[in-house]
Amino acid sequence: xxxxxxxxxxxxxxxxxxxxxxxxxxxxxxxxxxxxxxxxxxxxxxxxxxxxxxxxxxxxxxxxxxxxxxxxxxxxxxxxxxxxxxxxxxxxxxxxxxxxxxxxxxxxxxxxxxxxxxxxxxxxxxxxxxxxxxxxxxxxxxxxxxxxxxxxxxxxxxxxxxxxxxxxxxxxxxxxxxxxxxxxxxxxxxxxxxxxxxxxxxxxxxxxxxxxxxxxxxxxxxxxxxxxxxxxxxxxxxxxxxxxxxxxxxxxxxxxxxxxxxxxxxxxxxxxxxxxxxxxxxxxxxxxxxxxxxxxxxxxxxxxxxxxxxxxxxxxxxxxxxxxxxxxxx
Numbered sequence: 001x002x003x004x005x006x007x008x009x010x011x012x013x014x015x016x017x018x019x020x021x022x023x024x025x026x027x028x029x030x031x032x033x034x035x036x037x038x039x040x041x042x043x044x045x046x047x048x049x050x051x052x053x054x055x056x057x058x059x060x061x062x063x064x065x066x067x068x069x070x071x072x073x074x075x076x077x078x079x080x081x082x083x084x085x086x087x088x089x090x091x092x093x094x095x096x097x098x099x100x101x102x103x104x105x106x107x108x109x110x111x112x113x114x115x116x117x118x119x120x121x122x123x124x125x126x127x128x129x130x131x132x133x134x135x136x137x138x139x140x141x142x143x144x145x146x147x148x149x150x151x152x153x154x155x156x157x158x159x160x161x162x163x164x165x166x167x168x169x170x171x172x173x174x175x176x177x178x179x180x181x182x183x184x185x186x187x188x189x190x191x192x193x194x195x196x197x198x199x200x201x202x203x204x205x206x207x208x209x210x211x212x213x214x215x216x217x218x219x220x221x222x223x224x225x226x227x228x229x230x231x232x233x234x235x236x237x238x239x240x241x242x243x244x245x246x247x248x249x250x251x252x253x254x255x256x257x258x259x260x261x262x263x264x265x266x267x268x269x270x271x272x273x274x275x276x277x278x279x280x281x282x283x284x285x286x287x288x289x290x291x292x293x294x295x296x297x298x299x300x301x302x303x304x305x306x307x308x309x310x311x312x313x314x315x316x317x318x319x320x321x322x323x324x325x326x327x328x329x330x
Contacts, residue, residue: 058127062118064113064127065085066104066131067092068100074141078151080147082218083109086231087231087314106127109245114244120260121151125152129162145171149168152166153168165273167275167276167278174258177253184286185286185287195250202247222309223307224315274300278320
C-alpha cells in the first residue's frame with residue numbers, strides 16, 4: 001500500500017460566496033447567494049422539503065450541493081451508498097426543529113461534483129469541514145451512515161477541534177473492517193473486493209447492468225422494504241450517473257484509507273469527542289465484536305444495536321433520531 005500522506009489537520013478555507021451553478025451540472029439554473037444568509041427566493045431544495053439548496057465550493061474545481069434547514073447549533077448529516085442526501089429526509093426534518101441541519105451530497109454522489117480523483121476519506125472529510133465553515137459554522141456535530149460514516153470518522157480524527165460530537169451508523173472503521181472480513185462477513189461484503197480492483201474492470205461490470213447491481217443492495221440490505229419503496233428509483237438513477245466516483249470511493253478504502261487509519265492507530269490517535277455508534281443486530285453471525293472494535297478508537301462511546309436493517313435512518317427514523325439527540329445532549 002502507499003505510504004500514508006502527511007497529516008494536514010487544517011480545514012480548507014473557501015470564500016463565503018455561493019458560486020453560480022455550473023450550467024452543465026444536472027441542468028440547474030444559475031443562482032448567486034451569500035453563504036450564511038437566507039437563500040434566494042425560490043431556492044428551496046427539491047430533495048429535502050422545507051430546506052434550502054446551496055452549491056458551495058469546497059476545493060479546487062469541486063463544489064458540493066447541500067440542503068440546509070433549521071436554526072441553532074449545527075449538525076452535518078452524511079449519506080451512504082448507494083444513496084444521496086435524500087436518505088436523511090425523516091431525521092433531518094426532526095433535528096431541524098432545534099438545530100441547523102446540513103445535508104450534503106458527498107463528493108462524487110448525487111448533485112455534487114464528480115471529479116476523477118480525490119476520494120480518500122481524508123479529502124472527502126476536508127470537503128465537509130470546508131462546507132460547514134463556508135456556511136458559517138466553525139464547530140459542528142457530525143453524523144454519517146455507511147460511506148458517510150467513514151468520512152465522518154476521518155473528519156473527527158483529522159479535525160478534533162472542529163467536530164463536537166460524532167455518530168456513525170452501521171459501519172466499522174476501514175482498518176478494522178479489512179481485518180475482520182472472512183467467511184460469512186466477507187461474503188456479505190463481496191462488493192468491497194469488486195470495487196477494489198484496478199480501474200476499468202469494476203466500472204465496466206457495474207455499468208453493464210447498474211439497476212441490478214445497485215438494486216441488489218437496496219433490496220438485500222433492508223429489513224422493511226416499504227421504507228425505501230418511494231425513493232428506490234431516485235437512488236438507482238443517482239447511482240447510475242456516479243459509477244466511476246462510487247468505485248473510486250471504495251477503491252480508496254482498500255488502499256490509502258487503510259494507510260491513514262493504520263498511521264493513526266500506530267500514533268495512538270483516538271476520537272476526542274462523544275461518539276455514538278448504531279449498528280444492525282447480527283448476533284454472532286459475522287464473528288466479531290463491533291463494540292470492542294469501536295471502543296479501541298473512542299473512549300467516550302455509546303454503542304447501540306437496532307432490529308432495523310442497514311438503512312436505519314429510513315427504516316427506524318424515530319429510533320435513529322432519538323440516539324442522535326441523546327448524543328447531542330452529552
